[in-house]
Amino acid sequence: MNEDSVASWMADGACRAYPPNTFFPSDGVGVDKARKICATCSVTAACLEYALQNHIDHGVWGGCSERERRRINKRRRIAVRAI
Template sequence: MIERFSPTATLLVMHIDTITSPELAWQQEALCAQTGADFFFPEPGSSVREAKRICGMCPIQAACLDYALSNDERFGVWGGLSEKERLELRRTSR
């Protein structure tokens, strides 16, 4: 639902259906989608231990990591790996 103000300053509410593309449908099954982004995008210097624990239980961990590597995700924990770990994986796989 999107709320916006009309030119006459009255509040209008519009309902918009979201469409999930087939290549991103896996995200709906991800455990991170059920827990919130705080664990997966922590403040610099914070622990990623809890995010990695959740990723370790996630049935689509491999798809998540593949997505992060394919799309050069540079922030957060994806597929159980931190930014630094994904960078190292990219370097060693070249």
């Protein structure tokens, strides 16, 4: 993703209406709150893909926690090896 495309989807994100710390929670309740916001967003796929491609290991991106993104990346690595 180039900087222009990142800026484009970020400008459309539902997260823009909330403080950034909303998406960097320290507990499960905070993760659930962030996910609910992400569920209303039209750019979750681009957001998640950005976090996966850039190995972002903190916060909620595209509705997924750090742990969920690690699992997705692990499944992708396994799938690539199987080809």
